[in-house]
Structures are given as structure tokens and as C-alpha cells.
Amino acid sequence: MTERADLTRRIKESALRLGFDAVGVARAEPLTQAYAHYEEWIGKGYHGTMGYMERNGESRYDVSTIVPDARSVIVVARNYYTPHSHSANADGKIARYAWGDDYHIVLPPMLDALCEDVRSIVPDSLTQRYTDTGPVLEKEWAVRAGIGWMGKNGNILRRDIGSWFFLGVIITTADLEPDVPMEDFCGSCTACLDACPTKAIIEAKVVDATKCISYWTIESKPDVDIPLHIVENLNGWVFGCDVCQDVCPWNRFQQPTTESRFEPRNGMTEIAPLELVELQAARFIERFRHSPLKRPKLAGLQRNARALLRGNR
Ligand code: B12
Ligand code: SF4
Ligand code: SF4
Known part of the structure; x- marks a missing residue:
């Protein structure tokens, strides 16, 4: 095993030990095609009044504008599925992701712990983490890191746990072994x-x-x-x-x-x-x-x- 592969393995082990359900790595390179789609989406006004989406395009396009010399993007998934459901003909339904505590509170300490491990496994590396907390195309990175494929419904999904998971992203200068994107299993389903x-x-x-x-x-x-x-x-x-x-x-x-x-x-x-x-x-x-x-x-x-x-x- 090369040194790079070994460092990557140790970081992935650390992510799973910290409680993430899946982890993958993508090479930190500009998102030329995805960003073109993004710009088209914004151009059509599909973002409505989410004005923040019109700003910081350069970070969405290229994460090295956030972390100079970024080499890798580590992507993690955290399952939020709990075996409960809405009552029959429920009025006032809350989406599943919001039944418990806010993931903006639960995930950051886990991501901070992983960042710390990355910096100790790869000394002198820099890390910056996001979980719906900044101008980063988290789904595109998840696809590239092999976390799942983008379903026709716009969510990232996996064969083992479906789509009931949150994403977290760490941009780092650590040079890690990239994963390959997962096959798309939507098939002819609509x-x-x-x-x-x-x-x-x-x-x-x-x-x-x-x-x-x-x-x-x-x-x-x-x-x-x-x-x-x-x-x-x-x-x-x-x-x-x-x-x-x-x-x-x-x-x-x-x-x-x-x-x-x-x-x-x-x-x-x-x-x-x-x-x-x-x-x-x-x-x-x-x-x-x-x-x-x-x-x-x-x-x-x-x-x-x-x-x-x-x-x-
Ligand atoms: C804005 C936003 C929304 C918006 C827009 C939804 C959307 N589909 O983008 C709204 C408010 C509607 C929303 C709703 C939800 N969201 Co939301 N949201 C985000 C946020 C902040 C940004 C996503 C974004 O940039 N969208 C803009 C579009 C353009 O981006 P995109 O879908 O990645 O676009 C790609 C494709 O459209 C593709 N594309 C475009 N055109 C074309 C054309 C062709 C031919 C092809 C092949 C591809 C293609 O390329 C684009 C670039 O990669 C992310 C967090 C983050 N920072 O990434 C969370 C995030 C996507 N949301 C999340 C969640 C959980 C939800 C909800 C499930 C919550 C709920 N239950 O109500 C719903 C799901 C709705 C849905 N069907 O997508 C999770 C998804 C986790 C997962 N497993 O995928 C995220 C990742 C947050 C997180 N950290 O976990 N969300
Ligand atoms: S097309 Fe079918 S498999 Fe793909 S996301 Fe939609 S419902 Fe799921
Ligand atoms: S895209 Fe999905 S989350 Fe949005 S209204 Fe349709 S079914 Fe509901």
C-alpha cells in the first residue's frame, strides 16, 4: 500500500469510528460542468429568494478559493432515519430530517473531530468543514467522492441506507486517494x-x-x-x-x-x-x-x- 493510500485508510477509519455512516474522497478540482448547471439553475431563478445562492460562485466552482492549495475533499454521510412515521391523514407533517435535533448542531462537532484527526494523520495539513454552512456544492462533492448517486429527486442516495442522510464536507490540503463515483441506480424509475x-x-x-x-x-x-x-x-x-x-x-x-x-x-x-x-x-x-x-x-x-x-x- 502506498503512503497516500495508508493515510486515506486511516482517515476513513477515523470517520467511521466517529459515527459517520459513509466516507469518501474526491480530488479538489474545479467543478466545471456542475457549476455550469448551477449557474443555469440560478439564471432561471429556481432559487427564488435564497439570495445567498447568487453570491460566492467562485467557492462553489473551486474550493481552492476557500482553502488555498486544497488537494482533496472528504465527504461524509450521517444517517438520520428513525423508525417512526406520520399518523394516517396527518395534518401538520414535519419532514423526517427535522424530527430530532438540528443537524447544524449535531454534525459540526463530529466534523471538527474528524478535521483534528486529518491534521494529526497528515501533519501540517489544513482543513475547513461544511454541512450546509457555506457556499459549497455538497451534493456534487458527494457524487464525486462515491458517497452515492444523485437521484432524479435531487437527493444523494445509496443502496444500503437510501437517501435519509445528511452530508458533511471537509476541504483539505492533504493529498488523499480519490474514490470513484458510484453507478446511478435510478434506471427507468420515475x-x-x-x-x-x-x-x-x-x-x-x-x-x-x-x-x-x-x-x-x-x-x-x-x-x-x-x-x-x-x-x-x-x-x-x-x-x-x-x-x-x-x-x-x-x-x-x-x-x-x-x-x-x-x-x-x-x-x-x-x-x-x-x-x-x-x-x-x-x-x-x-x-x-x-x-x-x-x-x-x-x-x-x-x-x-x-x-x-x-x-x-
Ligand atoms: C438550496 C438547498 C435546498 C433547496 C433546493 C433543493 C435542491 N435540490 O438543490 C430546497 C429548499 C428546495 C431544499 C430542499 C431540501 N433539502 Co436541501 N439543500 C440546499 C443546499 C443549501 C444547496 C443545494 C444547491 O446548491 N442547490 C442548487 C442546485 C443547482 O444544486 P444541485 O441539485 O446540486 O444541482 C446539480 C444538479 O441539478 C445537476 N444538474 C443541473 N442541471 C442538470 C442537467 C442535467 C442534464 C444533469 C445530468 C444534471 C444537472 O448539476 C447541479 C450542480 O451539481 C444544500 C447544502 C449544500 N450547501 O449543498 C442542502 C441539501 C441539498 N438539502 C438537503 C435536504 C435533506 C433537503 C430536503 C430533503 C429537506 C426536506 N425534507 O424538506 C429537501 C429535498 C428537496 C429536493 N427534492 O431536492 C441535504 C440533502 C442530503 C442528501 N441525502 O442528498 C443537503 C445536502 C444538506 C446537507 N448538508 O445534508 N434544499
Ligand atoms: S427515480 Fe426512482 S430511484 Fe431515482 S430518486 Fe426517483 S424515486 Fe428514487
Ligand atoms: S421536490 Fe420533493 S420535497 Fe419538493 S415538493 Fe416535490 S416532492 Fe416535495
Whole structure:
């Protein structure tokens, strides 16, 4: 085994020991084609009001603008699947990724520990980590690092655990052995395209956020009304949406996570819209501390709840 292969093996072992479910490595090179797709996506306005996506294009294109002399990108996956479900005909459904504690809180200390190990295994190396915390095309890196393939629903998926996992990325100057991208196992399946209630998957792998329930219920500004054609198709979702993952045949291979903080907080996988509309600010802060549901703020959640009540009429 070459020295580079040995260092890579030790880093991967460390990632698995720290609790990640999968780890891979990609060569840190400019993302010419993926970035062209990204620019086209932005050009078409599919990002809606997520203005931050228009900035820092150079980092999305080339991670060496973030870490000079970057040689490798380490990508990790952390499974968040817990064996619970929504009740029949649930109203006020919360997307699975948000049932437990926020991954923006759970993953960074794990990534910091891995960065520390990388720097001790490869002395003098530099590391910079992300998990939906900066201008990095995490899914493209996941594909390149062999973590999974990009499903037609726009999510990265694997044959062993489906798509119920978060991604984390470490850009490093360490020169590591790259993995090969995984084969695409979507085949002729179109279940996600057919099932999306708002037809947000414009074509295979391309999601127009401005049509996506996840965007409207999580990312849109709380003072903006959700358009009627979305309201009428919310199908009970008050925060996020899992339809295009629920129908994915590969998600039959889901495995329970070993992270107890991803278990539903207070056993909750849904929250009645009326309860949300009446929730007081002080109670909201206390109840949703460390929860992803804090993101749209109480005003955003109440806007979503009112939309659901309106759509149900
Ligand atoms: C913006 C964003 C969103 C937006 C846009 C969704 C999207 N599909 O990009 C909204 C708010 C809608 C969203 C929703 C969700 N998100 Co989100 N999101 C992000 C974020 C911050 C950036 C992604 C991005 O840059 N999108 C812009 C598009 C252009 O990028 P892209 O899909 O990578 O585009 C590629 C393809 O479209 C392809 N392409 C484009 N055109 C063409 C044409 C052809 C012919 C081909 C072959 C390819 C191709 O090339 C592009 C560049 O690589 C990432 C974190 C990060 N920093 O990466 C999380 C992230 C993607 N989200 C995540 C999650 C969990 C979700 C939800 C499941 C949450 C939920 N349950 O509600 C949903 C899933 C919705 C869906 N079907 O995609 C996870 C996904 C994990 C995984 N297993 O894949 C991420 C990685 C966060 C994380 N660190 O874990 N999200
Ligand atoms: S998250 Fe929901 S609305 Fe968005 S693309 Fe998937 S099924 Fe469609
Ligand atoms: S539902 Fe089918 S087409 Fe969509 S991501 Fe899963 S396997 Fe691919």
C-alpha cells in the first residue's frame, strides 16, 4: 500500500469510528460542468429568494478559493432515519430530517473531530468543514467522492441506507486517494417525478425550489404568502416535504440511525396547525430550542399553518 493510500485508510477509519455512516474522497478540482448547471439553475431563478445562492460562485466552482492549495475533499454521510412515521391523514407533517435535533448542531462537532484527526494523520495539513454552512456544492462533492448517486429527486442516495442522510464536507490540503463515483441506480424509475405534488422536479435531478414545498415552508420569508397553487397541494406538510423520498424504492433499504438526538423530539412527527397558530413566542423558543423548526421563526411556521388551514377548506 502506498503512503497516500495508508493515510486515506486511516482517515476513513477515523470517520467511521466517529459515527459517520459513509466516507469518501474526491480530488479538489474545479467543478466545471456542475457549476455550469448551477449557474443555469440560478439564471432561471429556481432559487427564488435564497439570495445567498447568487453570491460566492467562485467557492462553489473551486474550493481552492476557500482553502488555498486544497488537494482533496472528504465527504461524509450521517444517517438520520428513525423508525417512526406520520399518523394516517396527518395534518401538520414535519419532514423526517427535522424530527430530532438540528443537524447544524449535531454534525459540526463530529466534523471538527474528524478535521483534528486529518491534521494529526497528515501533519501540517489544513482543513475547513461544511454541512450546509457555506457556499459549497455538497451534493456534487458527494457524487464525486462515491458517497452515492444523485437521484432524479435531487437527493444523494445509496443502496444500503437510501437517501435519509445528511452530508458533511471537509476541504483539505492533504493529498488523499480519490474514490470513484458510484453507478446511478435510478434506471427507468420515475416515481419521484410522478409523485411530487407541485411538479417541482422539472427534469431528472433538477428541482425548481420556487415550486417545492420544502422551499416554501422552510426557506421563504415569513411575511410572504405561499402561492395558492402550492397551498392547494401542501397535502398536510407544515415544515419541509418528504414525498419524493418516501416514494423512492431505494428508501426501502433504510436503516435506523445510531444517533439518539435524531429521534423525534417529544415523540413529535407532526404538529396540529391550530396548535401552531395559537403558539406563544415564549413557548416557541422553549419548545423548539435546537430544532430545525426554529429556522422559519414562529411567524413562518404560523404562516405555514394558516396556509394549511386555508388549503383544507
Ligand atoms: C438550496 C438547498 C435546498 C433547496 C433546493 C433543493 C435542491 N435540490 O438543490 C430546497 C429548499 C428546495 C431544499 C430542499 C431540501 N433539502 Co436541501 N439543500 C440546499 C443546499 C443549501 C444547496 C443545494 C444547491 O446548491 N442547490 C442548487 C442546485 C443547482 O444544486 P444541485 O441539485 O446540486 O444541482 C446539480 C444538479 O441539478 C445537476 N444538474 C443541473 N442541471 C442538470 C442537467 C442535467 C442534464 C444533469 C445530468 C444534471 C444537472 O448539476 C447541479 C450542480 O451539481 C444544500 C447544502 C449544500 N450547501 O449543498 C442542502 C441539501 C441539498 N438539502 C438537503 C435536504 C435533506 C433537503 C430536503 C430533503 C429537506 C426536506 N425534507 O424538506 C429537501 C429535498 C428537496 C429536493 N427534492 O431536492 C441535504 C440533502 C442530503 C442528501 N441525502 O442528498 C443537503 C445536502 C444538506 C446537507 N448538508 O445534508 N434544499
Ligand atoms: S420535497 Fe416535495 S415538493 Fe419538493 S421536490 Fe420533493 S416532492 Fe416535490
Ligand atoms: S424515486 Fe426512482 S427515480 Fe426517483 S430518486 Fe428514487 S430511484 Fe431515482
